[in-house]
Amino acid sequence: MKFTVMVNEGPYQHQSSDSAIQFIRAALEKGHEIFRVFFYHDGVNNGTRLSLPPGDDRLLQKEWSELAKEHDLDMVICIAAAQRRGLMDAKEAERQGLDANNIIDGFHISGLGQLIEGGIQSDRTIVFGD
Amino acid sequence: MSTKKFMFVNRKAPYGTVYALESLEVVLIAAAFDQDISLAFIDDGVYQITKGQDTTGIGQKNFSNAYKALGDYDISKLYVEKESLAERGLTQDDLMDLVWEDEDDDWAEKPSIIMVDRAEMTAVMAEQEVTLSF
Numbered sequence: 001m002k003f004t005v006m007v008n009e010g011p012y013q014h015q016s017s018d019s020a021i022q023f024i025r026a027a028l029e030k031g032h033e034i035f036r037v038f039f040y041h042d043g044v045n046n047g048t049r050l051s052l053p054p055g056d057d058r059l060l061q062k063e064w065s066e067l068a069k070e071h072d073l074d075m076v077i078c079i080a081a082a083q084r085r086g087l088m089d090a091k092e093a094e095r096q097g098l099d100a101n102n103i104i105d106g107f108h109i110s111g112l113g114q115l116i117e118g119g120i121q122s123d124r125t126i127v128f129g130d
Numbered sequence: 131m132s133t134k135k136f137m138f139v140n141r142k143a144p145y146g147t148v149y150a151l152e153s154l155e156v157v158l159i160a161a162a163f164d165q166d167i168s169l170a171f172i173d174d175g176v177y178q179i180t181k182g183q184d185t186t187g188i189g190q191k192n193f194s195n196a197y198k199a200l201g202d203y204d205i206s207k208l209y210v211e212k213e214s215l216a217e218r219g220l221t222q223d224d225l226m227d228l229v230w231e232d233e234d235d236d237w238a239e240k241p242s243i244i245m246v247d248r249a250e251m252t253a254v255m256a257e258q259e260v261t262l263s264f
Contacts, residue, residue, distance in 0.1 A: 006262065008264075040152065040156075041148065041149065041152055080152075080155060081152060084148075111159070112155065112156055112159040113159055113162070113163070115156065115159075115262075116136075116156075116159060116160045116163045116165070117163070119134065119136060119259075119260035119262075120132060120134055120163070120165070120260075125260045125261075125262070127261075127262055127263050129263065129264075130149075
């Protein structure tokens with residue numbers, strides 16, 4: 001089965017990021033396809049490379065990044081939600097005249113149309129949120 | 131591109147958290163994809179479409195007029211759960227008059243709000259192909 005997964009909450013603050021990553025691992029193990037992972041609301045914070053939790057805790061952004069690399073996942077951060085919350089890739093930071101960017105490898109920034117397209121193209125769309 | 135039944139489930143009050151505003155942004159993008167779109171308002175989500183919203187005291191943008199524009203995007207099915215209204219001491223009179231224009235009926239203005247009870251809402255949700263919950 002082909003899934004699109006939506007992640008609506010930030011890491012650590014909320015369980016939804018952990019649940020989503022565990023769901024995706026389990027789905028891939030069972031041979032399912034992940035069409036796209038779409039990060040919205042505070043979920044965009046899963047894509048920052050500047051998180052530094054205590055050493056005995058998981059580093060969720062790195063787990064997402066490695067999962068994307070391992071399975072060639074399409075992981076999209078919503079541009080409108082990202083701009084509100086200060087998530088920038090190099091290209092967008094330059095376009096906006098900002099002095100820094102903070103996206104970790106494996107994520108890219110795009111529009112809400114990617115979520116709707118995911119819903120249309122996938123057999124199931126699963127929302128992880130509050 | 132194929133057409134699917136999309137439902138946007140609005141469960142939270144319009145201010146206090148950003149869910150309602152950002153949900154509306156998704157709805158407007160979905161409209162551009164020519165999908166079969168419904169909105170559901172349950173729990174505190176019913177406050178999103180109440181009349182007379184005034185945000186001057188909290189310094190936030192009042193986006194309630196955007197719901198009135200949904201009809202212009204061919205979004206004409208706004209399901210409101212009766213029990214959620216009643217539990218909050220509200221009636222349909224407390225909601226905005228949201229309408230759409232039916233091009234197959236000489237552009238007659240028709241109400242967009244469809245009042246349903248909890249069991250009916252369950253049935254409408256069961257028909258959906260993509261349900262996004264906010």
